[in-house]
Amino acid sequence: MIRLLIILVLVFGTAVLAPRFISETDFVQFVVGNHTVELSIISFISLSIILIFAFFALEWLIRKLYRIFTGTSSWFGGRASKKAEQALEQGLIAYLLQDWKQANNAFNKTEALTHSQLVRNLYAANVALKLGELAQAQDYLATSEEQTNHSKQSDPVKLYQAQMQFELHQYQRALDTITDYLEKNKKDPAALRLKLHCLMALKEYASIQPALKKAEKYNAFTSEELINFKQQYYLAMFSKSANEQGLAAAKQQWQDIPKADKKETALLGAWLMVLAKQHEDQEVEALMLEQLKHNNIEGLIQIATDLPKVSTPTLCKELQKRLQKSPDNRHLMILLGLVACLNEDFELARKALQPHQAQLSLAAQHRLAEALAQTNDLNGAVAIYQQTQAVKSLPSQVPAN
Structure with missing residues (x-):
């Protein structure tokens, strides 16, 4: 100029x-x-x-x-670069269509690109991961990390890199990357969520509570996501304490959690799971009877579906008494069947659950299948297992009946 x-x-x-x-x-x-x-x-x-x-x-x-x-250029250099750009475009389209094999083939033809290498390597790493090519994904990711260090656009891609590191089980590297990113983006919901999942994977439970409060403050989770994460967190923390320090330490942790969390059915279920694995049957039954007094029938159904075998004879008798007064109460009948499974009374479980099979969740249907198998109805048990596996294989857009 x-x-x-x-x-x-x-x-x-x-x-x-x-x-x-x-x-x-x-x-x-x-x-x-x-x-x-x-x-x-x-x-x-x-x-x-x-x-x-x-x-x-x-x-x-x-x-x-x-x-x-000097060989730094060729008569066909322009043509090669144009082909590489077309391959990048095809790869991005295949990526959006989730055609991982086609995307991987396209990205492998983009090495002649003189620009967009950082974007290309990030997408290629994700595609390789989807195809199970872990070594190739790690190579692409490592190259992108080197390019990020020399890029003015390092912040926008750090979050994506941290996600890729997490999916490749490089949890400590993912935590370091996301911590660095959060120094400039303290309120980013996706980054706050990812940090919590890294801490969970690394079993750094002591660091989770302050990070969780920050995530709640900035609405990093939907209400359902928050409950699911807390359930995993409390279950892992209580189990670790009970196994390493004894049940008393786990009980102290349960007492220290917020009162609002104790009222959540899923979180109570996590605590009951720990008690059941420690063979504290009486305490499990006492807490379930307390929920029954508050008529939390649907919550108890959710809890009983996930619990391992536990002896709760008093709860079973109380449910039968209530059913004598309300024999048409479908939820009470389902709860009785699930509790009977916990007590290994499979004949009672089959009679209570089988008439309401259409209303059962997938996990509850597995309980019914177990009861059928234990009462010598193997054909009925196999039919239920086949049906539940077919439902699980449906695309996520199709609601399971």
Whole structure:
């Protein structure tokens, strides 16, 4: 651009000053050894402009020849670059369509790209991961990390890199990356969620509570996501304490959690799961009877579906008494069947659950299948298992009946 401006100034200056110089009789004289060259001023200026253009042309030709002979360019370089750009476009479209094999083939043809390498490597790493090519995914990710260090756009891609590291089970690296990202993006919901999942994977339970409070403050989770995460967190924390320090330590942790959390059915279920695994049957039954007094029937159904085998005879009798008063209460009948499974009274479980099979969750249907198998109805048990497996294989967009 600067060269072009200089040329334009010379051209327009010549056009303006030419009339004056033409009327003058002055000459420019060059003496080289015994040779003398005389030029008029207008001829000298015209020759200077021609020489400048000649110099630029010679410079371009030298650069072109240098690139050809040093192998830094080729006659087909432009064509290769264009093909690489088309492959990148095809790969991105295949990625959006979740056609991982086609996307992987396309990304492998984009090595000739001189730009967008960071984006290409991030997408290629994710595609390789989807195809189970872990080594290839790690190579792409490592390359993208090197490129990020020299990129002005490092912050926007750090979150994606941390997600990829997490999916490749590089939990500590993912935590370091996301912690660095959060220094400048303290309120980013996705980053706060990912940090919590990294801490969970690393079993750093002591660091989860403050991070969880921050995530709740900035609405990083939906209400359902928050309950699910807390359930996993409390279950893992209580189980670790009970196994390593004894049940008393786990009970103290249960007492220390917020009262609002204790009222959540899923979180209570996590605590009952720990008690059941520690064979604290009486305490499990006492807490379930308390929920029954508060008529939390649907909550108890959810809890009983997930609990391991536990002896709760008093609860079973109490449910039977209630059913004598309300024999058409479907939820009470389902709860009785699930509790009977916990007590290994499979005949009672079959009679209570089988009439309401259509209303059972997948997990509750597995309980029914267990009861059928234990009462020698193997065909009925196999039919239920096949049906539940078929429902699980349905796409997520199709609701399970």
